[in-house]
Amino acid sequence: MNYDVIVIGSGPGGYVAAIRASQLGLKTAVVERESLGGICLNWGCIPTKALLKSAQVFEYINHAADYGIKTAEAEADFAAVIKRSRGVADGMSKGVQFLMKKNKIDVIMGTGKAKPGNKVEVKAADGSQKEYTATSIILATGGRSRELPNLKQDGKKVIGYRQAMVLPEQPKSMVVVGSGAIGVEFAYFYATLGTKVTIVEFMDNVVPVEDEDISKQLLRSFKKAGIDIMTSSSVESVDTSGAGCKVQVKTASGMQTLECDIVLSAAGVVANIENIGLEETGIKTEKGKVVVDEFYNTSVKGYYAIGDIVAGQALAHVASAEGIICVEKIAGHKPEPLDYNNIPGCTYCSPEIASVGYTEKAAKAAGYEVKIGKFPFSASGKASAAGVKDGFVKVIYDAKYGELLGAHMIGANVTEMIAEIVVARKLETTGHEMLKSVHPHPTMSEAIMEATADAYGEVIHL
Template sequence: MADTYDLVILGSGPGGYVAAIRASQLGLKVAIVERERLGGICLNWGCIPTKALLRTSEIYHYMQNAESYGLKADNVGFDLAKVVDRSRKVAGQLNAGVKGLMKKNKVTVVEGVGTVTEKGKLSVKQGDKTVELEAKNIIVATGARARDLPFAKADGKTIWTYRHAMVPIEMPTKLLVIGSGAIGVEFASFYNDMGADVTIVEMLPRILPVEDEEVSAFMDKALTKQGIKLLTGTGLEGLAPSGSGVTAKIKHKDGKVVEETFSHAIVAIGIVPNTENIGLEALGVETDRGHIKTDGYGRTNVDGIWAIGDVTGAPWLAHKASHEGIIAVEKIAGGSPHQMDKANIPGCTYSRPQVASVGMTEAKAKEAGYELKVGKFPFIGNGKAIALGEAEGFVKTVFDAKTGELLGAHMVGAEVTELIQGYVVARQLETTEAELMETVFAHPTLSEMMHESVLGAYGRSIHY
C-alpha cells in the first residue's frame, strides 16, 4: 500500500528542501525524495563548497601580499588536501543542517531513486526494495548536471567538471578553463590565486557574456593583470588526454588552429537538466531542450505536476530555485503568491574581484527602447574601499529617464555580492531614483558607492 501525502517533492536541493519546509509551515503533509545527499548539488558540490575554496584562495592571496598592509608573512604555502578537506567539512556541516531542518519540520525523507509513474504517484527504488508514494501534487526539483564536451567526456583525471575541480588530488600546473561564465571564472580565479598558470577559452566575444559590457571589459583587464590568459572569440576543436596532461586544439579568432598542452582542463560550458528517466515523457510533460516548461507559479501542462529550479531553465541559481519552491507551494496550499519575476533575481560571481548584477544591462535597456540615465562610481572614490586596500572596481546604475525606475544595477569589486541585495530590494519595492537619493547610507561603508552611483546618474555625485 502506498504512503499518502499532500505533496511529494522529487529532489532536495535548495529548491526542493525549501519548498518542503514552506509546505510543512502551511500545514501540508510532505515527503521529499533524494537519491544522493540532502541539499543537492548547490550545498554539496556547488555554491557552498566552492565558496569555501575561494575563501581559502582569497586569504592565501592576502598572505602573499601582507607587506602592502604593513605585515610580514614568510614562507607562505598551502596543503591541498587540507584545503579540500575544509571545503568538504563545510558542505558536510550544512548537509547535517538540512537533515535537522527536515526533522524539525516533520518532513518525511525518502532515500532512493524516484520516478513519477502516473499523476499523483511515485515509485522510489531503494536497492532491491521499492517504495510507493501518493500525493495530489508532485514538485519536480531534480536539478541539473554539468554538460560534457561532445568530443571529450570528463574523466576525473585530467579532464574535469566542477565536481572534480572541487576535490583535486593534485594541483594543476597549467590549467585550461573552457567557458567564462560564473563557474569558469570562479575556478580560474581560485586556481590562479593558488599558483596555477591559467588560460580561459571563451567562444563568445567577451568573458562573463551575460553581464554588462563595462563589467566584462573591467574583468578582462583585472584577470589579465593577475596573469590569467583570456582567449575570447575562440573555439575548442579538440581535447584529449596526452601523456600526463591534455592536448587542446584551440581555434583562434584568425581561424588558425593551435595545439597546446595543459596539465588539466575544466569544462564549464553549461548544464544539462535532469529530466530523463523520471517518468515525465509518459505523462506528456512539456519540455524545451530538456527543461520543463512552467508558468509563473511552477505549474506544468499536466495537472498536479509542478517543477522548480535548474530543471526549469535559466537562470540556474540556487536562490531562484528556492523562491520558485515557495511560490509553487503557496499556490498549492491555496494562497495568492506573486508570480516569479526573473528580472529581480540577482546574479553573483565570487571571483577576485567579485561581480554582481540585477535587472537589465545598459545595452538591453537601450534595445528595449528606454531613454536612460546611467550612473557610475569607482571604488577609488570610496574611503572604505581605499582603507581595505580594495580600490579597484565600480558600481553602475541604469535608470529609466522618464519614470526614474531602476532598470538595472551592475557591480564589480570587493564584496559586491553582498552589496547587490540593496538594489534587489529597491527593485522589488519599485523604488525610483528619488527614494534612493534620499536614503542615508552609513559612512564609511562600501555601500556609499551605491548612493553615489545613483546620484551620478542625475549629475549629483559628491565624491567623483
Template sequence: MAEPFDVIVLGSGPGGYVAAIRAAQLGLKTAIVERELLGGVCLNWGCIPTKALLRSAEVLNLMRHAKDFGLSVAGAIEADLEAVVKRSRGVAKQLNQGVGHLMKKNGIAVFMGEGRLEGPGTVRVTAKGEDSVLNAAHVIVATGARPRDLPAAPPDGQRIWNYRHAMTPPEMPSRLLVIGSGAIGVEFASFYNDMGAEVTIVEMLDRIAPVEDDDISDFLAQALTRQGIVIEAGAKVEAIDVRGDGVSATIRDSAGDARTSECSHVITAIGIVANTQGIGIDDLVDFDGGCIAIDPYGRTRTPGLWAIGDCTPGPWLAHKASHEGVTAAEAIAQELGRSGADPHPLDRSNIPGCTYCHPQIAAVGMTERAARESGREIRVGKFPFIGNGKAIALGEPQGFVKTIFDAANGELLGAHMIGAEVTEMIQGFVVGRQLETTETELMQAIFPHPTISESMHESVLAAYGRALHI
C-alpha cells in the first residue's frame, strides 16, 4: 500500500529541503525524495564548495601581498590544489550532514532514490532495484538543473570540464580556457588565475558578466585584465580538438577573424538545463523555455502539483529557490486549512544576484540601461571605494557602489556594487526595496563608521548631488 503524506518534495536542494522544513513547521506530514545527496547541487557541488575554493584563493592572494600590509612570509608561497579541494569537500560534507539533521529534527521522511510521478499525487521511488510508492495531496517538484553542454566540447572530466569537474580537478591546469562569463565562469576563472593558471575567458556577447550593469561589466573586465586574465568578448569558440596533452580551440573574434588557442583544459560555463526529463511530468505541466511554468506561488497547471527552483524560470539562484520553497509550502498549508500560513507571491524584481570572484559583484533591481529604456527620468549616484576609509585600510580601494532612483518619486530602482565584501552589503538595498524605501529614508539612515557600507550611503547622496567624500 502506498504511504500517505500531505506533501512530497522531489529534490533536496536549497529549494526542496527548505520547502520540506517549512511544510513540516506548518504541521504537514512531509516526505522528501533525493537521488544523490541531501542539499542538492548547491550545497554539494555549487554555491558552498565553490566559496570554500574561492576563500582559499583569497587567502593565497593576501599572502602574496603580505608586504603591502607590513608583513613578511618566510619561504615560498605555494598552493596545494589537492589540499584546497579536500577542504572544500569537507565543508560540503559537513553541511550535507547538517541537512540530514534538519530532516530528522523536523520529522521529515527521507527517501533516497530516483523519484518519478505516476500521476497527480503519486510518486514512485526506485532505489537499488526496489520500489516504494508514496501518495500525497500535494507534490513539489524541486529537481534543479544541470550544466548546459557545448556541442563542440562535451565534458569528459579530463580536458574539458563543467563546474562539477572544475571543483574536483584531476590536475592543476596550466593554461585554462573558460567559455562563458556568467557567475560560474567568472568565479572559476578568478579561482584558477589566483591558483597560478594562465586564464582566458571567451564570451559570445559584447561584454563579460553581461547580465550586470554596464559600469560593473567594464570595471570587472579592467580588474581581471590587471590580474592577468585574458578577456575575449564578442567571440565564439567554433571548434575544439582534444589531444592527449591538451586542447586546441578555434576562436572567432568580434571582427570575424579566426585563430587557434592552445590550452591545457577547458571549462564550459554557458548556462544550465532544467532537470525535467524522466520524472513523469510531461503531461502534467506547461513549459516555459524548457522550464516548468508556474504562477507566483509555484503552482503548475495541474492542481496539487507545484514546482520551485532551477527547474522553473530564472533567475537560477539558490536563495530564489529557498524563497519559492517557503512560498509554496505556505500556499499548500493554506489550501489544506492549516493556521500560520501567509504566502506572498514571488517578486522577481527584488532578487539579488552575487558573484564571488575577485572583485566581488552584487546587484538588485534595474540596471541603468534598463531604467533609461523604461522611459523614466532617473538619478544615478556612484561612489568609489577609494573615498572610503575602511576599504583603504583593508587594502581594497578598488570598487564602487552605484544606485539608480526614479527622479519623480525617489524609488530605488536598482543598486550595483563591485569590490570587497559587496555580497554581504547588497542585502541592505534589498530590504530597502522590499520596504519601498525612498532616497529620503536612505539619506537619513545612519551608517556605522568605519565600514565599507558607508559607500552605500554616499552613493545615494551622490545621486542627489550631496556626496560628502568625493
C-alpha cells in the first residue's frame, strides 16, 4: 500500500505526528509493535503519575490530623495501587485508538523497519512480513531504560522503570541508582508506601540537571521523608545470589555494602536505533542518536526522525512538538524551528520540581549579568493554608534588558505553574512586565510575581 506518510512508533511523538499529518490531508499510517501510545502512555508518564497520585493520597490520609481530621490508620493495598495505574494507562491507550480511527489513520501492528526506496517492512507477531511505501517515513521509535555495564537488569531483583510499575509485591527495601526524574519519582512512591529507600547518585547533587538550589531543597525534603541519599557515589556491583541484593557502593570515604530486596536502575534512557533500518538506508547517527536538521530531515531524503532517537531533551512534550513541526514542513507549511532552550522540565515527586531556561550557573557561564529573585512557599498564604510550605520559586533575569532567562520551582503543584514562564519567555516578557502583571491571591502562582519583585528589590511579603 502507498502512503504519503508512514510513522514507525506510536508514542507521543509518533501518534501526534500521524494525527497532524492526517489533519493536513496526508494519507497516513502508523506502525506499532506493542501498544498505541508507546512507552510514555503505557509504561512511562501516565501510569507513573497514577502511582504517584496514590502515594500522595496515602500521605494525605497519614497526615489528616494536621488538617483537623481524625481517621483510622490507613493501609496501602499495593496490588490495588498497581491495578489502578494499569487501568489508567489502558484507558489512555484506548483513547489513542479512538483518535486513530477518528483521523482515518491506518494502524499497522508489527515491528517496522525502514528500507531503501521509501519503503517500510513490517514484521507481524506471527512472523509474516509485508512491505509498504510512503513518500515520507518518520522514525519515532523512542527509548528504553539505560542498562549500566556493572548493573545488568534481570527483571526480578535488578529492575528498570518498567518492572518497577508492576512488581508483584511491595519490597521492604530498595536501592535506586540514579536521581534523575525517573529515580526520584519512584523513590518518593515507594518510600511513601513504606519501603526503605536509598538513592545512589554518581554526581555531586540529586536531580543534577536542575539548578543547584533546587537540588539542595529536594535533598532536604527527601531526607525529612526518611529517604537515604548518597551523592558522589557509584554502584560497582550487585550480588543477587542470596535472598535479596548486596550492593557494593563506592563513595568518597571508601566502599560500602547496602542490602535490599530490589535494585532499581534509573540511570536514564537510551535511544531505540537498533534494527530500524538505519544501516540499510544509510541514515547517519552520532553518539547513539539519529542526525537530523532543524526540521527533522535525516541524511537521506524522505526519511525523518523525532523524539528520543534525536538530540534534545528526551521528553514526551518535546517529541510531540517535533512531530508537529516535522509534518507541517513535509506538508509545505513554514513552521518555526523548536526552541530547545524554552522546554519545561517537570519531575512529579513530592515536592514537585519544574524548570525552564537557564540555571543560575548556566546564565553566568553564558556571560549574562543576572538579577536573581526567590520566594519561599513558607511565606505563601495559599501554601500555608494547604499545608505544603516546602520549596520556593526562583527566577533569573538579565540585568541589562530584563529578559526572563529561566525559572526554577520546587513545591506543591509547580508542574502546573511552569507554563506561565514558558509562555512569558516565548512572548519575550520582561521582569517589569511580569512584576506588574497582577496575580490572584491567595495562590501558589503569585510566588512567581513575588520572586520577580525580590529580583528587583520590590518584594512585599518577605
